[in-house]
Amino acid sequence: MTAAIPTIALVGNPNAGKSSLFNALTGARQKIANYPGVTVERKAGHASFADGRPMSLVDLPGSYSLTPASPDEAVTRDVVLGRQAGERRPDALVVVVDAANLDNHLCFALELIALGLPTVVALNMLDLAERDGLTLDPAILSRELGVPVVPTVAVRKRGLTDLLAAVDGAILSHQTQATVQSAPPPSDAALHQRARAIARAATLSENPVRRWTQRVDAVLLHPVAGFLILLALMFVMFQGVYAWSEAPIGWIEGGVGALQGAVDIALPDGFLRGLIIEGILGGVGSVIVFLPQILILFLFILLLEATGYMTRAAFLMDGIMAKVGLSGRGFIPLLSSFACAVPGIMATRAIPDAKDRLTTILIAPLMTCSARLPVYTLIIGAFIPNTNVGGSPVGLQGLVLFGLYLSGIVGALVVALVLRRTVAKGTAAGFMMEMPRYQWPRLRDVGIALWQRAWIFLRRAGTIIFVTTIALWLLLSYPKVPTDSSESQVDYSVAGRIASGLEVVVAPIGFNHDIALALIPAMAAREVAVSALATANAIEAGDDEEAMAQSLSERLQGRWSIATALAFLAWFVFAPQCISTIAITRRETNGWKWPLFMVGYLFALAYAAAGITYWTAVAFGLG
Amino acid sequence: MNPKLDSAQLGVAVRISRIDWDRMSHDEGRRLREFGLMEGIEVTPLHRGSLFSRDPLALAIGRMQVIIRARQAAMIEVAPTAP
Numbered sequence: 001m002t003a004a005i006p007t008i009a010l011v012g013n014p015n016a017g018k019s020s021l022f023n024a025l026t027g028a029r030q031k032i033a034n035y036p037g038v039t040v041e042r043k044a045g046h047a048s049f050a051d052g053r054p055m056s057l058v059d060l061p062g063s064y065s066l067t068p069a070s071p072d073e074a075v076t077r078d079v080v081l082g083r084q085a086g087e088r089r090p091d092a093l094v095v096v097v098d099a100a101n102l103d104n105h106l107c108f109a110l111e112l113i114a115l116g117l118p119t120v121v122a123l124n125m126l127d128l129a130e131r132d133g134l135t136l137d138p139a140i141l142s143r144e145l146g147v148p149v150v151p152t153v154a155v156r157k158r159g160l161t162d163l164l165a166a167v168d169g170a171i172l173s174h175q176t177q178a179t180v181q182s183a184p185p186p187s188d189a190a191l192h193q194r195a196r197a198i199a200r201a202a203t204l205s206e207n208p209v210r211r212w213t214q215r216v217d218a219v220l221l222h223p224v225a226g227f228l229i230l231l232a233l234m235f236v237m238f239q240g241v242y243a244w245s246e247a248p249i250g251w252i253e254g255g256v257g258a259l260q261g262a263v264d265i266a267l268p269d270g271f272l273r274g275l276i277i278e279g280i281l282g283g284v285g286s287v288i289v290f291l292p293q294i295l296i297l298f299l300f301i302l303l304l305e306a307t308g309y310m311t312r313a314a315f316l317m318d319g320i321m322a323k324v325g326l327s328g329r330g331f332i333p334l335l336s337s338f339a340c341a342v343p344g345i346m347a348t349r350a351i352p353d354a355k356d357r358l359t360t361i362l363i364a365p366l367m368t369c370s371a372r373l374p375v376y377t378l379i380i381g382a383f384i385p386n387t388n389v390g391g392s393p394v395g396l397q398g399l400v401l402f403g404l405y406l407s408g409i410v411g412a413l414v415v416a417l418v419l420r421r422t423v424a425k426g427t428a429a430g431f432m433m434e435m436p437r438y439q440w441p442r443l444r445d446v447g448i449a450l451w452q453r454a455w456i457f458l459r460r461a462g463t464i465i466f467v468t469t470i471a472l473w474l475l476l477s478y479p480k481v482p483t484d485s486s487e488s489q490v491d492y493s494v495a496g497r498i499a500s501g502l503e504v505v506v507a508p509i510g511f512n513h514d515i516a517l518a519l520i521p522a523m524a525a526r527e528v529a530v531s532a533l534a535t536a537n538a539i540e541a542g543d544d545e546e547a548m549a550q551s552l553s554e555r556l557q558g559r560w561s562i563a564t565a566l567a568f569l570a571w572f573v574f575a576p577q578c579i580s581t582i583a584i585t586r587r588e589t590n591g592w593k594w595p596l597f598m599v600g601y602l603f604a605l606a607y608a609a610a611g612i613t614y615w616t617a618v619a620f621g622l623g
Numbered sequence: 624m625n626p627k628l629d630s631a632q633l634g635v636a637v638r639i640s641r642i643d644w645d646r647m648s649h650d651e652g653r654r655l656r657e658f659g660l661m662e663g664i665e666v667t668p669l670h671r672g673s674l675f676s677r678d679p680l681a682l683a684i685g686r687m688q689v690i691i692r693a694r695q696a697a698m699i700e701v702a703p704t705a706p
C-alpha cells in the first residue's frame with residue numbers, strides 16, 4: 001500500500017474551482033483521456049508531496065450529489081465508490097468547496113465524508129468569499145465536519161502545500177485507525193439542514209451579498225440590453241477572428257514559403273522535392289495558416305466561460321431555444337461547436353432530456369466550426385472585396401463571414417423546430433442550472449486550455465491532414481500526363497478522373513472540376529478542401545513560373561465565377577464533411593441510425609442551399 | 624390560491640411555503656433540492672427571460688444564483704417573508 005503511488009481524487013460541486021485547483025497542483029502535466037466505455041473526459045495528472053513522494057491526481061466531473069443526473073455525474077459516483085471499471089478506488093478525496101457557497105456545497109461534502117475514505121476539504125476561493133464580506137473559521141468547519149479543512153486560493157497557489165500535507169496526514173492516520181462505519185444516508189432535507197447549520201457555525205461574520213454582481217447582471221441580463229450586448233459580443237468575436245489574425249497568418253505564410261524555398265535549393269528536381277514542396281508544405285502549410293484564427297475563436301469562448309458569462313448567455317438564449325424545443329443548456333454545446341462540433345457534441349452530455357440532447361447533437365454540425373474557417377477565409381479573401389460597408393468601420397469581408405455564421409444558426413433553429421415535431425418528439429425540455437459568480441479569467445487556466453486546443457489542431461494537421469494531403473498529391477501526380485497530350489496533369493490523374501465523375505452530380509449547383517476534386521478529401525476534415533485546392537494548383541502550375549508566383553486566391557479568381565464561389569460557401573454552411581463528427585455522433589447516440597440520418601439531411605440541405613445560391617447569383621448576372 | 628414563484632415580483636424576497644413535488648419528474652425534484660430549493664427557504668427572484676420570452680427565471684438562494692423554468696416555478700408556492 002505504501003509502496004504504490006497513491007491516487008487522490010478531486011471532487012466537488014460544479015463552480016467550486018476544482019479545475020483551477022487541479023491546474024495549480026499539476027501544472028501543465030495533465031493527461032486527458034476518456035473513461036472506458038463512456039465518453040466522459042478523464043483528467044489526470046501528477047504532483048508530489050513535500051518530501052518528493054509522487055502522487056497521481058484525478059479531477060472528477062463536478063456533481064451535486066452521489067445520485068447522478070447525467071453520465072458525467074455517474075462517473076464521479078462510480079469512481080469514489082470504487083465501481084468504475086479500470087479505475088482504482090482513490091486512496092484519498094480532496095473535496096473542493098466554494099467558501100462563499102457553503103450552504104450548498106457542504107451537502108455533497110457531507111455525503112462524500114460519510115463514505116469513510118481519507119478526506120480533506122479544500123475551502124477554496126477564500127479570497128472571493130472575503131471580498132464578498134464573509135469571514136469563515138476553518139477550525140470550526142473542520143471540527144463540525146470531522147475532517148481536516150484547508151483554506152486554499154487555487155488561482156494564487158495559496159494553501160497548496162498545506163493541502164497536500166493534510167492529505168498525507170489523512171492517509172496515514174486512516175491506516176492506523178479503524179474505519180468509522182457511516183450511518184445510513186440521510187434524506188435531502190436533513191442533509192441540507194445539517195449543511196446550513198455547519199455553514200452558520202463556521203461563519204464568523206457576514207455582510208449582505210455584494211451588490212456589484214447584481215448591478216452587472218441588471219445590465220447583462222436585461223431583457224433587451226442584455227440580448228443586444230450578447231449579439232454585439234458575438235459580432236466582435238467574429239470580426240476579431242479576422243482582424244487580429246492577419247499579422248500572425250503573414251508570419252506563418254512567410255515561414256512556410258521560406259521552407260519551400262530552402263527545400264527547392266537543397267533537393268534535386270524529382271519525386272521527393274515535389275512531394276515535400278507541393279504535397280507536404282503546400283498542403284499542411286495551407287491548413288496551419290489558420291491556427292491564429294482558431295486560437296482567437298477558442299480564446300473568446302474560453303474567456304466567456306471563465307468569466308461566468310457563458311451561463312448568462314445560456315439564460316438569455318433559453319427563451320429562443322425553448323421556442324424550437326431546446327433549452328438554454330444547449331447553447332453552450334452549440335457555441336462550443338463554433339470551435340469544433342466534436343467537443344460540442346460531447347458537451348451535450350450535460351443535457352438531461354434525451355430528445356433535447358439528440359436534437360442538439362443533430363444540429364451541432366450546423367454551427368460554423370473552425371475547420372470551415374480556412375475554406376471561408378480563402379473564398380471570401382479571393383472573391384469579396386476588402387472594403388468597408390458604406391464608410392462605416394464594418395468590413396464587408398467580416399460581414400459576409402458573420403452572415404455565413406448566421407445562416408448556420410438560423411438553419412439549425414429551423415432544423416431543430418422540425419426535428420422536435422417529427423423524429424425527436426417529446427415533452428418540453430427543462431432548464432435548470434447554477435449561475436456562477438463573475439470572475440476574472442485566470443490567465444494560467446485559459447492558457448492551459450488554449451494550448452490543449454492548439455495541440456489537438458496541430459496533431460490533426462500532422463496526422464489526418466498530413467496523410468490525406470500526401471495521398472491526394474500522389475493521386476493527382478500519377479499517372480503522368482504524356483507530353484504530347486493537351487490535357488492538364490490534374491485532369492489526367494487518378495484524382496482528376498474521380499472528380500470528373502463527381503462533377504456530373506455537382507455541376508447543376510455550379511461546382512466545377514476544382515471543387516469536385518476538393519470535396520472528396522474534405523470528408524476527412526473540411527479544411528483539407530483548402531489544401532486540396534492548393535496542392536492541385538501547385539501541380540497544375542508545375543514549372544510555369546508566372547503561375548507559381550500567383551497566390552492560391554489569385555488563381556481561383558481567374559478560374560471561378562462569383563456565383564460558383566458563393567455556392568461553394570453555401571455548401572460548406574451545411575455539408576457534414578468531417579468523419580470525426582460522424583464518428584462522435586455514432587458513439588454518443590449508440591448506433592448508426594442517427595449519424596446516417598444526420599449525414600443524409602445535411603447533404604440534402606447543402607445541395608439545396610448551394611443550388612439556390614448559384615441559381616440566384618446567376619440570375620443576378622454573377623455567373 | 625397562494626401566489627406562485629413564477630408570478631412573484633422581481634427583487635423581492637419570498638419564503639417557499641409549499642412545493643408540488645408530485646407534479647414534477649423525479650429528476651426535476653431532486654435537482655431543485657440539490658439547489659437548496661425546499662420548503663421554508665427564502666428566495667429572491669432576480670431576472671425573468673429576455674427579448675422573446677418570459678422564461679426562464681433566475682433566483683437568488685442564499686449566496687447562490689440558479690436558473691429554473693417558469694413551468695417549475697409554477698409548482699412552487701410562496702409567501703411573503705416575515706418582517
